[in-house]
Amino acid sequence: MSQSSLPELRTFLSGRVPDGLVAILGAFAEASATLRDALATAPLSNLLGATGETNVQDEPTAKLDAYANQTFHRALRLPDITRLISEEDEAPVELGDGTYTCCFDPLDGSSNIGVAAVGSVIGVYTGFPAPPFGGTPVTGRQMEAAAFVVYGLPTMMVLATAGQVDAFTFDPTDRTWRLTSPAVRAEPAKYASINWMYRDRWSPAVARAVDNASAGLRGRYSGSMVEDVLRVLMSGGVFLYPEDSASPAGKLRMLYEICPIGLIMEWAGGAAIDGSRSVLDVPVTAPHQRGPLVAGAAAAVERYRVAYTAPD
Numbered sequence: 436m437s438q439s440s441l442p443e444l445r446t447f448l449s450g451r452v453p454d455g456l457v458a459i460l461g462a463f464a465e466a467s468a469t470l471r472d473a474l475a476t477a478p479l480s481n482l483l484g485a486t487g488e489t490n491v492q493d494e495p496t497a498k499l500d501a502y503a504n505q506t507f508h509r510a511l512r513l514p515d516i517t518r519l520i521s522e523e524d525e526a527p528v529e530l531g532d533g534t535y536t537c538c539f540d541p542l543d544g545s546s547n548i549g550v551a552a553v554g555s556v557i558g559v560y561t562g563f564p565a566p567p568f569g570g571t572p573v574t575g576r577q578m579e580a581a582a583f584v585v586y587g588l589p590t591m592m593v594l595a596t597a598g599q600v601d602a603f604t605f606d607p608t609d610r611t612w613r614l615t616s617p618a619v620r621a622e623p624a625k626y627a628s629i630n631w632m633y634r635d636r637w638s639p640a641v642a643r644a645v646d647n648a649s650a651g652l653r654g655r656y657s658g659s660m661v662e663d664v665l666r667v668l669m670s671g672g673v674f675l676y677p678e679d680s681a682s683p684a685g686k687l688r689m690l691y692e693i694c695p696i697g698l699i700m701e702w703a704g705g706a707a708i709d710g711s712r713s714v715l716d717v718p719v720t721a722p723h724q725r726g727p728l729v730a731g732a733a734a735a736v737e738r739y740r741v742a743y744t745a746p747d
């Protein structure tokens with residue numbers, strides 16, 4: 436049954452953030468709702484499988500990756516946006532001279548398409564240097580808002596604006612996003628979320644830090660960062676994707692995966708580090724720069740930092 440008395444997303448945002456940002460976050464939410472519909476019926480509509488092409492990361496492009504990318508590009512052609520940086524595009528797409536640069540991962544957790552939850556992530560930055568990007572570093576501190584959506588049941592959006600984190604649930608009966616968890620706070624750690632199969636790839640410092648951060652916790656790992664981060668945020672825990680011998684710089688991407696999650700965690704009272712410092716302080720000089728991520732309950736993240744930075 437619809438709870439139409441709960442605040443709707445655009446009403447919640449209006450007056451809280453500048454109008455340009457209301458338009459951007461509203462457009463992101465509407466595109467996410469469109470993608471949710473496509474995901475829900477993908478096996479019936481020939482949207483599963485690969486396009487036969489590879490993306491900029493040299494990974495095979497799923498049909499839904501391509502569909503999701505188009506959907507967000509269409510939605511985010513807005514006057515206040517200067518450029519769009521997508522996981523699926525080789526180069527930034529320059530739009531005009533607006534205030535904001537939007538960095539997004541249209542479909543996070545691609546290995547779960549058709550079998551488990553996937554999601555979308557966005558970070559909205561200001562003060563991005565003019566192209567070519569690379570001379571002046573950008574940091575996550577330049578974000579004014581960040582959000583991620585998890586296309587599960589329910590379909591949820593976690594949104595960081597004005598120093599606060601709030602969670603919205605998509606209501607399919609009237610296609611609105613309604614505020615269901617105001618002022619989310621990162622819960623104390625209960626779960627550790629990491630791909631334990633990579634243990635042989637970790638350095639001694641990473642192995643010792645993972646053990647220290649996860650001692651006494653229960654394990655949960657889906658292979659969709661957004662789903663794992665949602666659990667960590669709402670139920671308490673720590674999500675870890677450290678650097679390893681196969682991904683020496685880390686696997687996840689700074690601008691549209693790590694930094695948005697970092698902003699959400701910090702504004703919810705948790706923490707997000709690369710091992711030794713906040714991910715929001717890491718200089719980014721390339722659109723698809725990678726990094727390590729340890730995010731969640733502040734005490735568990737601190738246990739990781741202490742062990743990681745201890746002398747060998």
Ligand code: FBP
Pocket residue numbers: 494522540542543544545546630658659660661676686
């Ligand atoms: P994609 O953007 O290619 O989907 O990669 C990101 C991701 O799927 C995260 O969502 C997830 O946490 C991680 O990769 C899983 O990687 P692994 O399979 O190495 O554990």
